[in-house]
Amino acid sequence: MADRTRDRLLELYQTLLAAYGPQGWWPGEGPFEVVVGAVLTQATSWRNVEQALVNLKAAGTLSPEAMANLPPDELAALIRPAGFFRQKARRLAELVAWIERSGGLSSVLRLPTAELRASLLAVPGIGPETADSILLYAAGRPVFVVDAYTRRILTRLGLLPHEHAPYPEVTRLFTDHLPPDPGLYGEYHALLVRHGKERCRKRPRCPGCPVAAQCPFPSGSTCTLDPDPR
Ligand code: SF4
Structure with missing residues (x-):
C-alpha cells in the first residue's frame, strides 16, 4: 500500500544527505x-x-x-x-x-x-x-531523537501539524513510517540539526535551500514563512 509519508520522509532524507553529506554523528569516542x-x-x-x-x-x-x-x-x-x-x-x-x-x-x-x-x-x-x-x-537502538530543529522543519514542510506536537507523536512519525534502522535514524537526526542551523532557522534562509522543491513555502527572497522576527 502506498505510504506517502514514508516517501516524503525518505525524499527529505536523501535530499539532505546529498546536500550536506554524512554528518559523522555522534562526535566522540x-x-x-x-x-x-x-x-x-x-x-x-x-x-x-x-x-x-x-x-x-x-x-x-x-x-x-x-x-x-x-x-x-x-x-x-x-x-x-x-x-x-x-x-x-x-x-x-x-x-x-x-x-x-x-x-x-x-x-x-x-x-x-x-x-x-x-x-x-x-x-x-x-x-x-x-x-x-x-x-x-x-546503545544503537532504533529510536528517533526529536528536537526543536526537527519540529520546526517538519512543521514547515507540512509533515507535522504544529511545532508543539507531543514528543511521542513526532518520534512516531519516523518510527511508524521508516524501517527501524539506527544508522538511518542517527544520520537523519544529524542532518535535520545541520539543516536547522544552516537554512531552516527561525528566520528561514529559503533562497537556494536544497529542500525548497519539497517545501510548501516559496524559496524566493520574499519567503515570509516565519513571522517571528528573531
Ligand atoms: S524552503 Fe525555507 S522553510 Fe522550507 S525547508 Fe528550506 S529553509 Fe526551511
Whole structure:
C-alpha cells in the first residue's frame, strides 16, 4: 500500500544527505562519551561541550568509575564551559550513580530498550531528547531523537501539524513510517540539526535551500514563512 509519508520522509532524507553529506554523528569516542555529551549539550552548543569533554579527558575522569569518585565541585569546574555546570554536574552524578548501581555501562546498554528508556527518564534532569540520544547513539537502538530543529522543519514542510506536537507523536512519525534502522535514524537526526542551523532557522534562509522543491513555502527572497522576527 502506498505510504506517502514514508516517501516524503525518505525524499527529505536523501535530499539532505546529498546536500550536506554524512554528518559523522555522534562526535566522540565510545558510549560513555556519548552519554556525557548528551547531558552536556542540553541548552548549549556542541563547541562548548567539546571543551568540557577535553577537560574531563585531561583530568582522566571520562569513565563512569572515575566520574563516580569525583567530588561534585570538581566535576562542576571541569564541565564549566558547557554552561549550567552545577546543574549538569548534578545530573551527571545521578546518571553515573545509577550506571554504577546497575552493574556498569555495558550492563546498562544491554537492557531492553523500553526498560533502558524508562530508567534514563527516571534520572533527574534526563528528558526524552537526552534519553533518546543515549539510546540511539550510545546503545544503537532504533529510536528517533526529536528536537526543536526537527519540529520546526517538519512543521514547515507540512509533515507535522504544529511545532508543539507531543514528543511521542513526532518520534512516531519516523518510527511508524521508516524501517527501524539506527544508522538511518542517527544520520537523519544529524542532518535535520545541520539543516536547522544552516537554512531552516527561525528566520528561514529559503533562497537556494536544497529542500525548497519539497517545501510548501516559496524559496524566493520574499519567503515570509516565519513571522517571528528573531
Ligand atoms: S524552503 Fe525555507 S522553510 Fe522550507 S525547508 Fe528550506 S529553509 Fe526551511
